[in-house]
Amino acid sequence: MARPTIADIAERVGVSKGAVSFALNGRPGVAEATRARILQVAKEMNWRPHSAARALGGARADAVGLVIARPASTLGVEPFFAQLLSGLQAGLSRQSVAMHLMIVEDVEAETEVYRDWASAHRVDGFIIVDLKVRDPRIEVLEELGVPSVVLGGPGRHGSLSSVWADDREAMLSVADYLAALGHRRLAHVAGLPEFHHTQRRMRALRDSSRRLGLAETVSTTTDFSDAEGAAATRALLSRARRPTAIVYDSDVMALAGLGVAGEMGVRVPDELSIVAFDDSVLTRIAHPAITALSRDTFAYGRRLAEVMLALIEEPERRRDVKTATPRLVVRESTAPPGAWQGD
Template sequence: MSAPAVSYALNDRPGVSDETRARVRAIAERLGWVPNRAARALSDGRAGAIGLVIDRPARVLGVEPYFMQLVSGIQDALADGTTALLLQVTDNAETELALYRRWWAERRVDGVLLVDLRADDPRISLVTELGLPAVVLGEPVADDGPPCVWTDDAVAMAAVLEHLAGLGHRRVGRVAGPPEFVHTRTRTRAFAEQTRRWGLTAAPVVNADYGAQDAARATARLLAEPDPPTALVFDNDVMAVAAVGVAQELGRSVPDDLSIVAWDDSPLCGLVRPALTAVDRPIFERGAAAVRVLAEVVDGGAPGHLRTADPVLVPRGAPARRGDRPSRTLTLNRLIG
């Protein structure tokens, strides 16, 4: 039997009879042969890989559970092994752009996933110019850009502020991520809208880099104000956990004196003491959905934006309503009276 006939049989191509195809496959199975997926991808003009660049400092990325959950969802969608994930970490925007150019020039990827969308993000124009298939993990900001897989952060912020208002808080602060990110701006805008809606006073929004040290400094700054907030909302779990230690060092009990809410629930929020109220977003599902949408783009489709399930607030360790709780001064007076 000729080599082309064997190839046709194993790759489901016309040119051989059903009887020959069945005989070749039986022999291949008996010999333990498996197809070379890389070679098959090349023959189809495909790289057999998708790319993901995470532009974050390694010291921050190494302790942030968000990206581990996201990559887990991406890998789950790639579990059949026909497509690999090419992952690169950098802390330089120009390096990230250069990676996309090189990957596409060398056909090392069939498409890319874009995270941490920025205002006027140069990556959008670059992938459009290159013709590089792409999917954005973030909210839509332009009608003519790549498809987006996104979660409505405004819905989450509404739930957070309603929860804090229900506990009797009147002054709420926020430690946000880097201001250039679109999702930071969305949350900041929603924070301002929801504090007005619930009649709350918004303390200054302080931006940080998602790391514990930056968050500690931001927390200390907010709590040192003449009229400090009684509740703080953080843009990730690492920063919220760091704030617990700062509050305790400053003599603030969590959650009795200070309520803390973390964005993106993770094991950290449940393990720290006291456990933290957190926003639970479908991060794993979002990563898997982005891979499926990208596969459609690579195949020549034009899928629309995909909005995931709304976030859910997970309350933990909430204090009694602030209006129902005696002040520390009153309690002390009773004890010594």
């Protein structure tokens, strides 16, 4: 048989479709003996649910949606994102929930996809990444009423649930550490300015520079690419009074920055300390290995999945989950500033 339906099972067992449905979904309405027979036959016939048919009836789609509005070509570059995705999937897999993924050009297209998938009941919930400063997606999702979890926060995600890590606190720990080493002039190569966490990190660094009595810390925003990371570094190191330490918003940029330092004859860590926000293989295999704010990105993704699944189960209860603050892992790229720095 091509594909057994519950009607086939019903016929074979000699009961009605409804009874089969009850039995297969573990709900009351059939005697245990009958249920056992139905399950037995279903197994024999190798029956499997037809999710489209279920979805039509308003039941679970067993999938969550992830829509990303980025130029697709830049996606593969970031280990962070890939790791996150892995963890997310790992978490979802446990309950056999699939991921419905789509990459689009811009936020308008993104919200369009939300409407589409929501109304077609293609997914049970959405995961929102790359939280923007004033994010138009929030209200669309609130209006659609589909369970949604925002990655990032705290705040700025309206009534939606969220999973986040304390970027600010992490950034403060970096500033404290560098100041303790004796650095007075820090610089920051940041990511996309429209991202919420970029703003948060810039502010954190500015605040702590002030608090610690350091020179004003300037942040240069980039598109997260190695090219712009390198360019920003080149500009910083060409200044008359160049920084003695640079904090990068991603590991790729930190690595690119390290390369630029080498190319310009600036020794790391003797003449320049480098810290990466976000850790991965890259920072570990670089030479010198790069001091980084590390977190278990895979676990972060898995946590995200858990919250998503829990929210689907119980949509009325909003969740706001703070995950572990990235902690500083000191490697070889940071040291007290050299004597020459005090020009």
